[in-house]
Amino acid sequence: MADKSFIRFKDISISERILNTVFLLTIGLGYLAALANMYYTHQGLDGKAGLTVDDVVISYYGSTTQTRLGTAVTGIMKPNLKIKSDQDVILNWIHSGADEATYDEKIAPILNRDCVLCHTPSINPSLPDLTNYAGVSEVSHAGGATIPTLIRVSHIHLFGIAFILFFIGKIFLLCEINVYVKRVAMVVPFAAMLLDVVSWFITKSIPGFAYVVIFSGALMGLSMGLQILLSIYQMWFFSEDN
Numbered sequence: 001m002a003d004k005s006f007i008r009f010k011d012i013s014i015s016e017r018i019l020n021t022v023f024l025l026t027i028g029l030g031y032l033a034a035l036a037n038m039y040y041t042h043q044g045l046d047g048k049a050g051l052t053v054d055d056v057v058i059s060y061y062g063s064t065t066q067t068r069l070g071t072a073v074t075g076i077m078k079p080n081l082k083i084k085s086d087q088d089v090i091l092n093w094i095h096s097g098a099d100e101a102t103y104d105e106k107i108a109p110i111l112n113r114d115c116v117l118c119h120t121p122s123i124n125p126s127l128p129d130l131t132n133y134a135g136v137s138e139v140s141h142a143g144g145a146t147i148p149t150l151i152r153v154s155h156i157h158l159f160g161i162a163f164i165l166f167f168i169g170k171i172f173l174l175c176e177i178n179v180y181v182k183r184v185a186m187v188v189p190f191a192a193m194l195l196d197v198v199s200w201f202i203t204k205s206i207p208g209f210a211y212v213v214i215f216s217g218a219l220m221g222l223s224m225g226l227q228i229l230l231s232i233y234q235m236w237f238f239s240e241d242n
């Protein structure tokens with residue numbers, strides 16, 4: 001092992017260093033643009049400015065507080081409820097996922113009594129159809145990512161980012177650092193990316209996983225950023241006299 005030497009930054013030409021550097025800087029810039037894009041597509045979903053955990057929850061899981069049905073029974077449609085406590089019955093049902101069994105048992109009787117008078121397609125085709133589960137479901141679930149969307153974004157991320165991380169890693173390999181640290185550092189961004197993608201799907205069902213989405217996304221960004229910065233530093237300021 002000892003006599004086997006590997007290529008390090010000091011062994012590569014200036015031309016190759018220039019190529020590596022412009023690549024790393026461009027990727028770094030691309031990553032910042034990706035962060036800005038993420039900020040603008042997710043911020044404010046919860047009604048507050050800035051990117052929050054709630055925004056991430058709403059993006060993947062959806063919202064149980066901002067459904068059209070929930071807003072209606074606490075707002076303009078509230079006077080139509082003959083029994084006031086039915087408002088809570090409906091809200092609890094929405095918050096617990098708006099399933100069909102409970103709809104049949106508890107929700108349909110309320111809506112049939114107080115709402116279908118107007119909310120029937122043959123009477124008012126422009127109003128939400130509250131005569132059946134499919135129609136009610138449309139206004140009692142809000143947002144959230146669909147599986148096809150998640151699959152589309154996943155394959156773009158996995159292919160695209162794997163390429164980027166591979167090339168960044170190939171350059172980072174030339175650093176002079178403890179070999180065990182290096183081996184771990186190579187794997188971390190890949191593992192973080194995988195965890196990120198998996199946690200999108202889990203957050204779709206379990207909103208608390210939004211924290212894992214944020215943690216793994218941040219970990220990937222940080223570990224990638226460190227590889228880029230250390231590589232550029234060692235390439236130009238560290239390798240000469242080693």
Ligand code: HEC
Nearest residue numbers: 068069072073077080081111114115117118119127128139
């Ligand atoms: C007297 C007729 C009438 C009754 C009864 C009625 N609605 Fe409505 N509903 C309307 C009208 C009209 C609109 C459209 C209001 C608007 O867009 O400003 C509407 C709109 C809605 C909307 C859509 C709001 C949105 O996001 O655009 C929901 C949901 C709704 N009603 C639920 C209910 C529920 C639940 C009940 C029973 C508790 C009910 N409505 C009873 C007439 C009625």
